Amino acid sequence: MDELGEVRSRTAAARRAFDEVKAEMGRAVVGHEELIEQVFVALVCGGHCLLEGVPGLGKTLMVRSLAEALNLSFSRIQFTPDLMPADITGTHVLTEDPSGKRLFDFQRGPVFAHIVLADEINRATPKTQSALLEAMQEQSVTVGGKGHRLESPFIVLATQNPIEMEGTYPLPEAQIDRFFFKLLLRYPSREELGRIADLTTAAEPARLRKVLDGEGVLKIRQWVREVPIAEPVKDYAVRLVLATHPQKDGRALLAGRYVLYGSSPRGLQSLILAAKARSLLAGRPNVSFEDIRAVIRHSLRHRIILNLEADAEGITTESILEAVMEGVPEIL
Amino acid sequence: MSHEESLLRERFTAVLARRRAQRREKVLLQSFFYAVVASLAFLPFRELLPKGVSPLVIPLILCPLVAGAVVRFCPWGNRDFIRALFHLDKSLGLEERAITAWEILSRDEKRLPELVVLAEAAERLKGVDVRVHFKRQLPWHAFFLPLLLLLFLVLVWFDVGVDSGKGSNVPHPDALVRALKEFSQEVKERALSEGLSESLRVASAMEELAEKRKSGQMSEPKLREELSGLSRKIDHMGLGRASSEFAFESATRESLADLKMELETLRPAPMLPGRAAGEKKLQAGLAGRLHSLPRLGEELKKRRLPLESLTQEELERFLGEMEQSLAAELDRRSLREISEFLSLLIQGEAERGEQGDSEVTRGRSGRLGEPDPHKGPGTLPGDRPGTKELPAQVAPLFKPGVAAHLKGILKEGSSTSFRWQGEPQAGKSAVGVEDLVVSYRRQAEEELASERIPEGLKEAVKNYFLSLGMAEQRAE
Numbered sequence: 013m014d015e016l017g018e019v020r021s022r023t024a025a026a027r028r029a030f031d032e033v034k035a036e037m038g039r040a041v042v043g044h045e046e047l048i049e050q051v052f053v054a055l056v057c058g059g060h061c062l063l064e065g066v067p068g069l070g071k072t073l074m075v076r077s078l079a080e081a082l083n084l085s086f087s088r089i090q091f092t093p094d095l096m097p098a099d100i101t102g103t104h105v106l107t108e109d110p111s112g113k114r115l116f117d118f119q120r121g122p123v124f125a126h127i128v129l130a131d132e133i134n135r136a137t138p139k140t141q142s143a144l145l146e147a148m149q150e151q152s153v154t155v156g157g158k159g160h161r162l163e164s165p166f167i168v169l170a171t172q173n174p175i176e177m178e179g180t181y182p183l184p185e186a187q188i189d190r191f192f193f194k195l196l197l198r199y200p201s202r203e204e205l206g207r208i209a210d211l212t213t214a215a216e217p218a219r220l221r222k223v224l225d226g227e228g229v230l231k232i233r234q235w236v237r238e239v240p241i242a243e244p245v246k247d248y249a250v251r252l253v254l255a256t257h258p259q260k261d262g263r264a265l266l267a268g269r270y271v272l273y274g275s276s277p278r279g280l281q282s283l284i285l286a287a288k289a290r291s292l293l294a295g296r297p298n299v300s301f302e303d304i305r306a307v308i309r310h311s312l313r314h315r316i317i318l319n320l321e322a323d324a325e326g327i328t329t330e331s332i333l334e335a336v337m338e339g340v341p342e343i344l
Numbered sequence: 345m346s347h348e349e350s351l352l353r354e355r356f357t358a359v360l361a362r363r364r365a366q367r368r369e370k371v372l373l374q375s376f377f378y379a380v381v382a383s384l385a386f387l388p389f390r391e392l393l394p395k396g397v398s399p400l401v402i403p404l405i406l407c408p409l410v411a412g413a414v415v416r417f418c419p420w421g422n423r424d425f426i427r428a429l430f431h432l433d434k435s436l437g438l439e440e441r442a443i444t445a446w447e448i449l450s451r452d453e454k455r456l457p458e459l460v461v462l463a464e465a466a467e468r469l470k471g472v473d474v475r476v477h478f479k480r481q482l483p484w485h486a487f488f489l490p491l492l493l494l495l496f497l498v499l500v501w502f503d504v505g506v507d508s509g510k511g512s513n514v515p516h517p518d519a520l521v522r523a524l525k526e527f528s529q530e531v532k533e534r535a536l537s538e539g540l541s542e543s544l545r546v547a548s549a550m551e552e553l554a555e556k557r558k559s560g561q562m563s564e565p566k567l568r569e570e571l572s573g574l575s576r577k578i579d580h581m582g583l584g585r586a587s588s589e590f591a592f593e594s595a596t597r598e599s600l601a602d603l604k605m606e607l608e609t610l611r612p613a614p615m616l617p618g619r620a621a622g623e624k625k626l627q628a629g630l631a632g633r634l635h636s637l638p639r640l641g642e643e644l645k646k647r648r649l650p651l652e653s654l655t656q657e658e659l660e661r662f663l664g665e666m667e668q669s670l671a672a673e674l675d676r677r678s679l680r681e682i683s684e685f686l687s688l689l690i691q692g693e694a695e696r697g698e699q700g701d702s703e704v705t706r707g708r709s710g711r712l713g714e715p716d717p718h719k720g721p722g723t724l725p726g727d728r729p730g731t732k733e734l735p736a737q738v739a740p741l742f743k744p745g746v747a748a749h750l751k752g753i754l755k756e757g758s759s760t761s762f763r764w765q766g767e768p769q770a771g772k773s774a775v776g777v778e779d780l781v782v783s784y785r786r787q788a789e790e791e792l793a794s795e796r797i798p799e800g801l802k803e804a805v806k807n808y809f810l811s812l813g814m815a816e817q818r819a820e
Contacts, residue, residue: 016463019456238457242444244426297460300439343430344423 019297026056026232027295032223033081039218040077041070042211043204050195050310051078051169053289056232059192059282060148060168062133062183062314069197070208071171075129082229083222084126084165091136093179097143101153102160118155123147126163126226130170134180141187144168148190165229185273185317192282194314232292239288241299246284248342249304253280255336256316266335270322275315282311301342309333346459348466352445355466356429358474363428364420370483371414372407377485379406380492387499399500403493428478432469435477441465520564520689524571525554527685531678537793538604539671542581543678549574550682568690575686578679592673599639600674605786606637607667637782785809 030052037048047063051074054061063071072088079086089100102121108114122128123144133141147153151162170191172183188194200208211217255264257274267274287303294303313329321327383402390399429442436442445465448458503518528550535544553570556562562570592600643666775783788809792802 015456016459019460023460235457238455240444240448240455240458240461242440242447244430244443245440296439297457297464298439298441298444302439343427 022231022235023292023295023297026235026292029224029228029232030293033078036081036220036223037074037077040080040211040220041074042207043200044070044074044197047195047197048074048078049293050193050307051075053286053293053307054192055082055165055167055229056236056293057192057282057285057289058165058167058233059285060170060190062188062191062194063169063171063197064174064194065171065197066175066199067173069199071169071197072129072131075127075169077220079127080220081223082126083225084229085163086127086129087122087125088129088131089122090131091133091140093135093137093181095136095140097140098155100140100143101147101155104156116156118158118160120160121153123153124160124162126165126167128166128168130168132173133170134172134182136181138181138184141181141183144170145187145190163226165226165233188314189276189278191314193286193310195310236285236289236292239292239297239299241284241288244343245287245299245301245304247344248301248340249280249283249287251340251344252304252308252336253277253283253312255340256312256332262340264332264336264339266327266332267316270318270325270327271316271332272319273317275312279312279315283308286311305337308337346462348459348462349449351466351470352449352462355469355472355474356442356446356449359428359432359478360425362474362478363424366478366480367420367424369480371411373483373486373489375411375414376403376407377489377492378410379403380489380496382406384492384496384499387496400497403496432477436468436472438465438468441468520567521554521557524550524689525558527682528554531682533793535675535678537789538674538678540675540678542675543682546574546578546679546682550686571686571690575683575690578683578686581679592670595673597674597677600670600677602782602786603639603643604667604670604674605789606640606782607663607670637778781809781812784812 030049033052034045034048038045041048051061055078065071075088076086078084089095098121100121100123102119102124104116105119106114107117128147130144133144143153147162147166148168151164151166153160153162172180251262253275254260255262255274256267256271256279257263258268258271260274263274283304284299286307287299290303290306291297291299309330312333316329316332318327318329318332322332380403383399383406386402387399390402393399393402425446426443429446432438433440433442441461441464444461448454448462451458454462503522528547531543531547532551534540535547550571553562553567553574557564557567595603647662788805791797792806797805
């Protein structure tokens with residue numbers, strides 16, 4: 013096989029793996045197809061996701077199913093106000109060796125897994141939340157002055173409840189910015205509810221087949237970064253990001269009025285990387301304008317900070333991003 | 345260079361050439377459109393153009409200027425080509441493969457995934473005909489351009505524009521031709537209606553000259569030469585010669601017109617009853633008729649004709665001679681007007697003054713001999729007393745029922761009337777039926793001469809007023 017054929021075959025392999033993961037997860041998770049796609053995109057981009065939705069929508073099931081289908085380790089941390097950082101990262105425990113000598117042994121916390129579900133992350137104190145910060149950004153934790161590398165692939169899927177805000181500690185912007193995607197969970201439709209009932213009450217939950225492994229994910233992650241993107245397409249993404257800034261030239265009309273701070277450069281990185289992943293998983297060799305538009309909501313919605321006027325008038329970041337996409341032409 | 349790369353380069357070159365050609369076409373169309381718009385806007389001020397320069401050259405000059413400015417300030421650039429590739433991607437559904445491939449082609453080192461893009465783009469573009477995907481799309485300017493151009497040509501053809509009148513006392517060649525033509529047509533109409541044979545001949549000659557000049561068969565100096573010759577010919581025709589038997593020189597044009605009308609009124613009806621009716625009846629009938637025709641009566645009194653001894657043939661001969669003399673006098677005056685108009689036109693004085701071209705028109709409209717009351721003395725006799733500038737005499741206010749006395753010296757001149765001012769009193773003024781008929785007849789003739797009466801109704805109106813005269817005669 014020639015070199016071009018090899019590249020083509022790996023593109024096809026990535027697409028096939030993606031389709032298989034979706035199909036396998038679809039056996040356990042009803043609905044949320046788009047959510048599964050976006051989580052997989054974040055995974056192959058090396059990013060973390062913030063999932064927002066009311067309880068009981070199948071977040072844990074979905075994450076567990078993903079880990080099962082990918083043959084990756086999975087841990088779940090239920091964030092509560094009394095959760096301590098050591099409960100996440102792990103701690104040194106005094107142990108005695110066979111010779112009777114006492115020494116501190118590092119007990120790994122739940123963060124040492126490929127897929128970490130940080131459930132209701134906004135219920136823990138900022139100190140505990142920040143324990144995840146280093147893990148998410150550096151993919152390592154430091155305990156007792158000693159760094160511990162986390163295994164690749166590593167992805168944090170944090171959830172938060174949008175309605176019960178009392179007694180919670182909203183995530184600081186710096187931490188929110190570290191999430192690659194913010195994904196919204198929608199309530200299932202009537203048909204989906206019916207299927208959920210069938211799946212969960214009639215028989216034993218299906219055991220999922222392992223269709224991919226960590227090594228495969230890492231390969232795809234590498235291929236994603238090699239997808240070429242044309243300068244005009246990249247310029248389009250840059251102009252979209254700039255249009256979210258109220259102070260910049262070329263801002264969208266709504267952004268000028270309702271946005272306090274626009275997207276960070278991480279938003280642009282997320283936008284382009286996610287677009288690359290989307291094109292690869294679609295079997296395309298290059299990034300298109302449509303790829304950029306398809307991921308902009310997930311990439312930028314949590315990176316735009318609205319002002320009080322927007323709160324008062326019920327303006328959401330979704331409507332801002334709609335206006336941004338309408339106002340920015342693909343080609344100048 | 346791989347096969348894919350060479351294919352892509354060839355395709356992209358074709359796209360580039362096609363788009364550049366389309367842009368050139370678009371720029372030219374738009375430039376011509378805006379040049380025509382600017383020319384239309386400039387048309388009212390075309391007198392500012394150098395002498396001899398046609399307004400038709402304005403768009404031809406402006407178009408290259410506009411096109412040059414567009415090309416200079418908005419030159420064809422890389423961005424235009426990217427737009428073309430973007431259009432190609434969209435129309436073929438290539439999902440930005442063309443744009444990406446074009447960018448990769450410009451790189452020296454190409455990675456494997458980039459070669460895949462080149463290969464896929466080349467595969468998709470292999471059988472693509474660039475002309476099909478970049479069809480000629482005319483801008484909206486192209487649809488309005490013919491209309492604007494037509495409008496411009498029509499306006500130029502009809503010589504629409506504002507004459508500034510500055511910098512030259514010589515009338516514009518077009519204005520000269522126009523004035524000549526309009527004047528000749530007026531004279532022709534008048535000559536036809538009043539039976540002025542010489543005036544008709546001269547008017548036809550003038551019209552012919554105007555047509556020749558307009559069609560370009562004759563140059564302007566030649567036209568002036570011809571007009572001078574015509575003017576001299578009119579002078580040789582004996583403008584100063586008086587009528588042989590009837591002295592109409594001192595009569596105003598209005599009085600001559602009245603007299604002519606009265607003669608025409610008298611003509612259709614039997615002049616006199618037959619011999620068999622007896623001399624007394626003849627005398628009484630003629631006296632009654634003459635009472636209703638004041639001008640004619642006045643002329644008969646001047647001639648002191650013995651009405652009682654006149655035979656039918658003698659009266660007819662007398663009236664015929666008078667009519668001929670009258671026509672000759674009117675013809676003579678008309679020729680004099682033509683001569684004066686031609687003199688003014690040749691000397692270029694018609695354009696002088698702030699009225700410019702309009703003065704020519706006003707001066708010759710109907711009665712060229714009538715002097716302007718606001719200017720110097722008239723050049724024709726009989727229209728204003730003398731040439732000595734005296735303070736204007738104000739006529740006393742006329743009061744009805746009270747005798748008015750007018751002081752002054754009646755000097756030599758041809759004025760036959762005074763101007764009175766006064767408040768009319770209801771029920772006290774009376775106009776004779778005969779005068780009324782004559783007056784109405786004159787008005788009818790004027791209306792007929794003007795174009796306010798539709799052509800088809802002119803005869804009916806004329807017959808109506810003639811019937812009034814017949815009825816009046818029958819009543820007598």
